[in-house]
Amino acid sequence: MKRHRMILIIVLIVLVGIGIYYGARVHFKEKLEADKPIVGEDIQEPQDPEEIRIGVDNYSNWHEVQNHNSIGEANAYAEKRLEKSYNVYLNRVFVDIGYDWDGIVFLPIRSIGEGLNWRIIWIPDKQMIQVVKGDEEAFVDVVNFFGKAYVSLDILAHVLNLDSIAIEDGKIHISEGDIKEWQQGIGEIKGSSFYIDDMKMTDAAYKLDEDIYIPSKIFAMSFGRIYRYNAEEGFITIDGNRVEAILIDGIPYSQLAHLEEIIDTADHSFSYDAMGNKGKKVEVVYKGPDKKRIALTFDDYIDAEVLPLLDVLDAHDVKGSFFIIGNTIDVNKDILEEIYNRGHIIANHTWDHLNNHSIPEDEFRGQLISTQLVIKKHLGIVPKYYRPPGGYYNSKMLKIARDIGLKTVMWSLNSNDASFDSKPAHITEQVLKNLSNGSIIVMHTKRKSTIEALPEIIKKARQQGYEFVGIDALIP
Ligand SMILES: [Zn+2]
Numbered sequence: 390m391k392r393h394r395m396i397l398i399i400v401l402i403v404l405v406g407i408g409i410y411y412g413a414r415v416h417f418k419e420k421l422e423a424d425k426p427i428v429g430e431d432i433q434e435p436q437d438p439e440e441i442r443i444g445v446d447n448y449s450n451w452h453e454v455q456n457h458n459s460i461g462e463a464n465a466y467a468e469k470r471l472e473k474s475y476n477v478y479l480n481r482v483f484v485d486i487g488y489d490w491d492g493i494v495f496l497p498i499r500s501i502g503e504g505l506n507w508r509i510i511w512i513p514d515k516q517m518i519q520v521v522k523g524d525e526e527a528f529v530d531v532v533n534f535f536g537k538a539y540v541s542l543d544i545l546a547h548v549l550n551l552d553s554i555a556i557e558d559g560k561i562h563i564s565e566g567d568i569k570e571w572q573q574g575i576g577e578i579k580g581s582s583f584y585i586d587d588m589k590m591t592d593a594a595y596k597l598d599e600d601i602y603i604p605s606k607i608f609a610m611s612f613g614r615i616y617r618y619n620a621e622e623g624f625i626t627i628d629g630n631r632v633e634a635i636l637i638d639g640i641p642y643s644q645l646a647h648l649e650e651i652i653d654t655a656d657h658s659f660s661y662d663a664m665g666n667k668g669k670k671v672e673v674v675y676k677g678p679d680k681k682r683i684a685l686t687f688d689d690y691i692d693a694e695v696l697p698l699l700d701v702l703d704a705h706d707v708k709g710s711f712f713i714i715g716n717t718i719d720v721n722k723d724i725l726e727e728i729y730n731r732g733h734i735i736a737n738h739t740w741d742h743l744n745n746h747s748i749p750e751d752e753f754r755g756q757l758i759s760t761q762l763v764i765k766k767h768l769g770i771v772p773k774y775y776r777p778p779g780g781y782y783n784s785k786m787l788k789i790a791r792d793i794g795l796k797t798v799m800w801s802l803n804s805n806d807a808s809f810d811s812k813p814a815h816i817t818e819q820v821l822k823n824l825s826n827g828s829i830i831v832m833h834t835k836r837k838s839t840i841e842a843l844p845e846i847i848k849k850a851r852q853q854g855y856e857f858v859g860i861d862a863l864i865p
Contacts, residue, residue, distance in 0.1 A: 440784050443864070444676025444801060444827060452823035453801045457675060460780045460799065467535065467746045467781055475561045476639075479504045480568045480620040483639040486749060487542075487561055488534070495539040496561070498531060502549055504620040505565055511538070520548055535744030536778070569623020574602065574637035584660045585611055586765075588758050589792035591751050594661060595637060601661055602642040605634050610755030612652050613715070613740070613763055627651050657762075671787035676801040677827030677863035682856050684863045685843075686710045686800065687834045688738055688776060690717055691724045694835040699731055701840055705847045710734035710860040711834065712776040712798075714742045715760030722767045729768050734859040736774040737761060737795060744781045753786060757793050774798045774860055798860060800831035806839045813841040820846050824855065827863065 448454050473489040477496060485500040502509045502520055510519040517528045518538055527548040531538040542561075546554055553564040574597060583594035583603050590611055595602045609616040609627045617626045618641070625632050625641050630651050634641035645659065677684065687698065691713055702709050711728055713735065718725055729735050739745065739756040748756070757775060765771050775795035777786065782797060790797050802823050806816050816838055820830060832839050847857065 439670055440787060441670055441672045443672055443674040444678075444829075447676060447679045447827060448801070449825040450823055452803075453676070453825070456801060456803050463779075464746075464781055464783060467744065468783060471746055475556070475559055477501065477561045477563065478639055479563045479618070480565060480623065481562075481571065481639060482618060482620065482636065482641060483749075484618065484620075486747065488539070494542040494556070494561070495532065495534065496542055496545050498529065498538050498540045498545060501545065501563065504618050505549060506619065506621055507549060525550075535747040535781070536741075537743060537747055566621055571623065571634070571636040571641075574635045574642060581661055581663045584662075585758055586657050586762070586771075587660070588761060588794060589789075590754055590758060593640075593751070595642065596661075601645045602635070602637070603645055603648070604751055605632055605641045605643040605648065607751045607755045608643070608645075608648050609652065610740070610752065611758040611762060612654070613719070613759045614652055656766075669791065671784065671791045671797075673782065673787055673797040673799060674829070674864055675799045676829055678865060679826045681826055681854050682858050682863055683824065683826075683828040683830065683850065684710055684858055684860050685830050685832060686712060686736075686776070686798070686860065687832050688712045689742070689834050690714050691728065691834055692717070692721050693724065695724055695728065698834065698840050698843075699728060699733075701843045702733070703731060705844065707847055707857040708732055708734070708859040708862075710736055710774070712736045712738035712774070713760070713764075713834075714738050714778075715740040715756075715763050718760075718763045718767065725764070725767055729770075734774070734861055735764055735768065735770065735772055736776065736798070736860065737764070737772045738776055739778055742778040744779055745777050745786050746781050746783065750785060750789065754789055754793065757790060757795060761793065761795075776800075796864070798829065798864070800829045801825075802828045802830045804830055804832045804839070804842075806832050806836050806842075811836075811838050813838045813845075816842040817845045817849075821849050824850060824853070829860070829863065 445457060448457065470490065471488055475487040475494065476483055477485050477487045479501055484504055485497045487494055487496040498518060499509045506522060508521040510521065512519055515528065518531050520527050520529060529540055529544065529548050531540055542554065545551065551563055551565060555562045574595060580593050580595065582592050583590050583601070591604055591607055593604065605625055605627070606616045614627050619626065625634055632643055632651060633647050634643045685707065687709055711733055725735070737757060737760045740759045741756060743756070745753050761771050771794070773794065773796060775790050776798050780799060787797050802820065804816050805811055805819050
């Protein structure tokens with residue numbers, strides 16, 4: 390099996406493909422951290438009668454309408470692109486979702502490669518992924534699709550030496566090496582909702598005999614633990630510990646009691662009910678009421694670079710709202726405490742900042758719950774607000790967020806501080822020009838230009854009679 394080789398694959402088909410499919414839309418290869426939605430063409434925004442949009446009826450300027458439309462178009466475009474998808478199974482276990490783009494199947498390289506014990510290394514300088522296993526190595530050009538790296542099926546099969554791939558009924562089965570038998574969940578199984586601290590973790594928990602079984606991966610993700618599926622050996626691990634699991638519909642399930650032996654959950658409560666809380670309407674907030682109150686919101690990562698921002702807000706006695714990415718909170722817990730102790734609102738911006746369209750629904754729950762729990766661990770409070778990375782959302786995500794107790798908060802005014810060439814004067818002008826009653830202004834946590842622009846923005850806005858409030862005071 391082991392061969393000495395060093396291949397450099399230039400995936401011409403992908404490069405050419407982007408040119409053909411997306412033409413001028415080269416911004417399709419979005420930057421991971423940029424909160425800029427993709428704008429498609431000639432696409433209508435989907436209407437969902439269950440979705441209530443707060444604030445859209447009091448838009449008062451061109452920018453607000455434009456902002457709303459571009460978010461809507463980006464979401465519709467993503468939905469359209471992703472509608473033809475495949476559940477990908479690796480040695481019988483569900484691992485991820487792949488997509489059909491105009492006849493070419495693209496698969497996420499990380500989840501599949503890691504399952505087969507390849508090391509998957511992102512090389513930023515080359516904008517490529519290096520895959521390594523033993524003395525085999527390859528460099529692969531990837532397409533960054535909504536924050537994840539994808540490779541065409543043919544290329545993936547080549548670089549990972551995949552032997553057998555079958556496509557049928559919306560499923561892709563990759564069979565590699567000796568396939569281990571899993572114990573299957575059989576008998577009287579009944580789907581129900583499972584909650585962590587009253588936040589819904591899944592709608593597909595099961596009771597077998599008297600034991601509760603839940604998806605092992607989402608439980609691990611919810612507590613910020615590292616879940617791995619070793620497809621070659623046919624078992625899963627959490628933080629390196631092997632976990633007993635059975636397979637139900639291709640998904641590894643573990644006994645709650647067993648998971649509690651591996652993850653310390655002493656401070657948390659679990660519940661299980663057959664009803665769920667379906668049917669309630671979901672809300673997404675774009676703007677506050679028509680009053681002279683506005684909110685500054687700051688997205689993404691936190692670290693020591695946030696301190697100058699806090700100082701500016703303090704100096705002007707302004708309460709901000711921080712939508713924070715969860716995965717680096719632990720190592721920056723002092724900063725989190727600093728933001729909270731200085732009186733700002735702490736909100737959820739998911740664990741990994743992936744486009745929520747491109748991950749399975751249960752994994753999206755894990756993205757939200759893990760961020761809730763890490764904030765709860767350090768501050769003793771649970772956020773009430775969530776902002777989808779890049780502004781990508783659909784009705785399913787709104788419902789999932791609601792079931793976790795989160796209100797989805799968008800923005801009506803984009804300060805444009807995410808563009809790398811954004812100068813303080815541009816940000817100031819952009820904000821002041823488009824300010825109106827109830828504005829929710831999106832900014833970012835670690836940008837010098839933003840920090841430099843803020844004193845002028847705050848001063849001028851106050852001269853116009855606006856009051857800066859936290860998102861909790863803005864939204865009724
Ligand atoms: Zn963001």
